[in-house]
Amino acid sequence: MAILHPEIETLPREEIKKLQSEKLVWQVKRMYENVECFRNRMDEKGLKPEDIHGVEDLAKLPFSYKQDLRDYYPYGLFAEPLENIRRVHASSGTTGKRIVVGYTDNDLDMWSDCVARMLKAIGLSDKDIFQVSFGYGLFTGGFGLHAGVEKIGATVIPMSSGNTSLQIQTMVDFKATAICCTPSYAMYLAEEVEKAGVKDQLSLKVGVFGAEPWSESMRHEIEEKLGIKAYDIYGLSEILGPGVSCECEYQCGMHVWEDHFIPEIIDPDTGEVLPEGSTGELVFTTISKEGFPVIRYHTRDICSLEYAPCKCGRTHIRMNKPSGRSDDMLIIRGVNVFPSQIEEVLLDFGGNEITPNYIIKIDRVNNTDTFDLDVEMSESMFTDDLKSITKTEKAITEKLRSALGLGVRVHLVNPKTIARSEGKAKRVLDLRKL
């Protein structure tokens, strides 16, 4: 299959290292000058940009964390003045506050190029009609894929997410040959296509899925139901959005575009870099990004890296499917949710109707995530009538919808019925089987 930039994608590993070293030195210097948080961390370690000569010095550099984005909200970590920031995106942070990332013109160009490489690796071309069913908005999925599809010269259908019957009708009428969305939404779409009996009217060949974990059995089910080949793509807002890594035609891990991102695998507890092939927390350094660059950023995703050459000819290393996270972030219908966000809404709700004792229950029914929240009511609420209980449930639902951007079914339960824990509170019951 076509390789968009063979001179980069098949660069010998020694050359990749050289390129990374040059770019790392450049990035460290400008971040030291422009990003206070990074400068402070370097100073604390007694490090100056001149101490960094190349990738061999990477492990000396300080780590960065999601919490930093919260502490410096919204723009405090940007390495360029705002007049050079062309676009921002955002996603959930560890608390109610969102994390904000920014892109310069060059960043947007690099982003669409990464997505274009990815789409080429999957075998798409200007002949394709690509339905983008990731959400457009602050989430990076919609706009991220959109720009890459345009860059390879394919035709883009900017559907955004939701409205399943219209999605199916559009796919059929506009003869979409490729689609992207979350794998769980693809499963749902596949079911609906089956129900509507329109599988033989589809022109779909390829599905590009990511933004949440999914299994091989899910892949096979989607492939069979939609009659397509399904590819895994990975990314996160803090590093780029979609386009950080993706599968090629051989589907043996996701190639990380190493001319822009340096991955490391570390022990999440000690921060120690683990030997080649180990499973641990994935950490990224962005060596090309201007607007919002990061050094040794903890993704919290657990996976391993594959260094052996790939049959496709690309020399860039591959990451295996993330097998979980080292924090408590949940991904529900593709939306990142932290239990602390829910806790904050419940605490803010105040009044004397509820207590902040709750259980989050997640399951997957008909291939769609269900999201229920049991909240313990107070003794005084308990004696109230059913009408006021329903009213309170509705009010909490609305507050959560606006805080999380996600629908949730809230159930007030009787006082003292949620088990108290002696250690860490068990707040999440995730019954989904991937």
Ligand code: DLL
């Ligand atoms: O989900 C970016 C994206 C959009 C990737 C569209 C792929 C397609 P965030 O909302 O910041 O960004 O969420 C990032 O989602 O740290 C992982 O935990 C998870 N994730 C993303 N892709 C995959 C994948 C986008 N292929 C977080 N497999 C990441 C497993 C994934 N988890």
